[in-house]
Amino acid sequence: MQKRFNRIWLIPAAILLLVGLYYIPPIHSRLAWRVDNLRTQIKFFFNPPDEAVFQPGGETNLTIETVIATTRAEYLLTLTPQATESAQAISTPKPGPTLKPTVTSTPLPASVILKGVKYVDQHNRWNYCGPANLTMALNFWGWKGNRDDVAKVIKPGENNPNMDFIERGKIDKNVMPYEMVDFVNDTTELYALSRSGGDMTLLKSFISAGYPVVVEKGYYERDTAGTVSWMGHYQFVTGYDDAAKIFIVQDTYNDGPNFKIGYAEFNEGWRNFNYLFMVVYPPDSEQKIHDLLGNWSDDKWANQHALDIANEEINKLTGIDAYFAWFNKGTSHVLLQQYVDAATAYDQAFSIYATLDVGKRPYRMLWYQTGPYKAYYYSGRYADVINLATITLDSVSGGPYLEESLYWRGMAYYMAGKTALAVDDYRNALKIHPNWIPATQALQDLGIQP
Numbered sequence: 001m002q003k004r005f006n007r008i009w010l011i012p013a014a015i016l017l018l019v020g021l022y023y024i025p026p027i028h029s030r031l032a033w034r035v036d037n038l039r040t041q042i043k044f045f046f047n048p049p050d051e052a053v054f055q056p057g058g059e060t061n062l063t064i065e066t067v068i069a070t071t072r073a074e075y076l077l078t079l080t081p082q083a084t085e086s087a088q089a090i091s092t093p094k095p096g097p098t099l100k101p102t103v104t105s106t107p108l109p110a111s112v113i114l115k116g117v118k119y120v121d122q123h124n125r126w127n128y129c130g131p132a133n134l135t136m137a138l139n140f141w142g143w144k145g146n147r148d149d150v151a152k153v154i155k156p157g158e159n160n161p162n163m164d165f166i167e168r169g170k171i172d173k174n175v176m177p178y179e180m181v182d183f184v185n186d187t188t189e190l191y192a193l194s195r196s197g198g199d200m201t202l203l204k205s206f207i208s209a210g211y212p213v214v215v216e217k218g219y220y221e222r223d224t225a226g227t228v229s230w231m232g233h234y235q236f237v238t239g240y241d242d243a244a245k246i247f248i249v250q251d252t253y254n255d256g257p258n259f260k261i262g263y264a265e266f267n268e269g270w271r272n273f274n275y276l277f278m279v280v281y282p283p284d285s286e287q288k289i290h291d292l293l294g295n296w297s298d299d300k301w302a303n304q305h306a307l308d309i310a311n312e313e314i315n316k317l318t319g320i321d322a323y324f325a326w327f328n329k330g331t332s333h334v335l336l337q338q339y340v341d342a343a344t345a346y347d348q349a350f351s352i353y354a355t356l357d358v359g360k361r362p363y364r365m366l367w368y369q370t371g372p373y374k375a376y377y378y379s380g381r382y383a384d385v386i387n388l389a390t391i392t393l394d395s396v397s398g399g400p401y402l403e404e405s406l407y408w409r410g411m412a413y414y415m416a417g418k419t420a421l422a423v424d425d426y427r428n429a430l431k432i433h434p435n436w437i438p439a440t441q442a443l444q445d446l447g448i449q450p
Contacts, residue, residue, distance in 0.1 A: 051201065051358055054353075057404075111239075117238050117258040119136065119256075130150075133252055136212075154182075156169070166318055173402055190281065192279065211292070212237060214235070214280075217234075218231070218269050218278075229359070234252070236249060247263065248260055252387065268321070273369070303332055323362075324349075339379050342375035343376055363395050370404045377415075383416070389405040402432075403430075423448060
């Protein structure tokens with residue numbers, strides 16, 4: 001009996017030993033992703049994220065405080081050259097001359113493949129699509145840094161300097177386009193800009209002139225839960241061939257370098273992100289870039305053009321493509337600061353979403369695009385912001401790892417009179433992205449030090 005009792009103590013000792021071994025860095029780096037995968041599969045088995053459906057309530061709660069906050073936010077946004085995630089996240093591009101595009105009609109070559117592209121993948125890192133693609137764009141122009149140098153700034157992860165890069169950025173699921181543009185303009189000698197409402201002819205114009213382009217797209221891929229589902233993804237476009245009707249892209253994930261993708265498939269995925277594109281270029285190319293942009297040089301024109309595209313596509317698309325078109329309409333209205341119109345468009349998008357086959361629903365949409373939060377918030381629909389953000393945060397395995405969703409839910413909580421919950425969300429956002437300006441500013445506005 002005594003021997004059996006002594007053996008029982010071996011069980012907790014063995015468990016403690018295994019836990020200790022698991023956290024030894026070489027072992028942890030090999031096993032952590034497997035443990036996370038298992039955790040994700042268990043969570044999603046019982047609570048499939050694509051079964052959750054957001055149903056807009058539409059109730060408004062416009063108070064004088066709301067009007068003041070909205071007016072202040074709209075004023076600050078007029079000072080923002082780039083589309084930022086909040087009124088406080090002001091982008092600060094390098095000053096340059098005010099240029100007007102020179103419109104030319106030079107025929108484009110039928111095929112172009114840019115030389116000097118250095119392929120960078122996102123492997124052995126968590127959610128490194130943004131840093132990897134931006135590194136390729138920067139390296140093309142001679143920048144000497146690497147993907148980890150980019151991630152230190154735009155994807156810092158938990159505030160733990162001793163954590164290796166494999167783990168540091170794991171909980172930050174996404175990098176927004178404005179963060180990538182700001183990194184270039186604030187920390188390098190190069191320039192960058194982004195626009196919505198692009199088209200394939202514009203991409204070819206840039207490539208034929210020697211400027212590769214980063215685009216943001218949607219596609220279906222096997223995720224960590226082992227399920228094929230919709231995700232957002234950046235791709236570095238470095239060539240095209242009209243005869244074969246293909247673009248040549250550097251895909252940082254599964255498809256690899258010099259991947260060929262048909263025009264129709266490319267455009268279908270690009271629609272998912274309102275035809276957004278980003279260009280990195282050296283300072284002496286400022287005039288050339290504006291000439292290539294043409295009307296897109298005017299950010300307001302580009303946003304209105306994106307709205308025109310969405311309105312046109314709404315009339316001819318069905319199913320999930322119609323969902324993306326309505327979503328783009330909402331996003332374009334947000335970029336034009338037409339928030340009530342945006343909210344109405346998003347309502348229609350979410351109603352279409354509810355009719356889609358469960359396995360095809362792009363439930364990660366709000367991981368990458370936060371226009372609905374702005375539209376509902378600035379329309380005084382705080383309950384809709386809270387409900388949508390909560391559904392989105394619940395779709396993430398391991399924790400509420402989306403700083404943007406936490407931030408906007410916190411903003412809505414505050415306007416709904418739930419200050420303590422707002423503070424919790426701001427602080428959790430800063431755990432994911434330390435020193436992130438919007439959450440930091442929100443706490444400081446409440447007289448709280450981050």
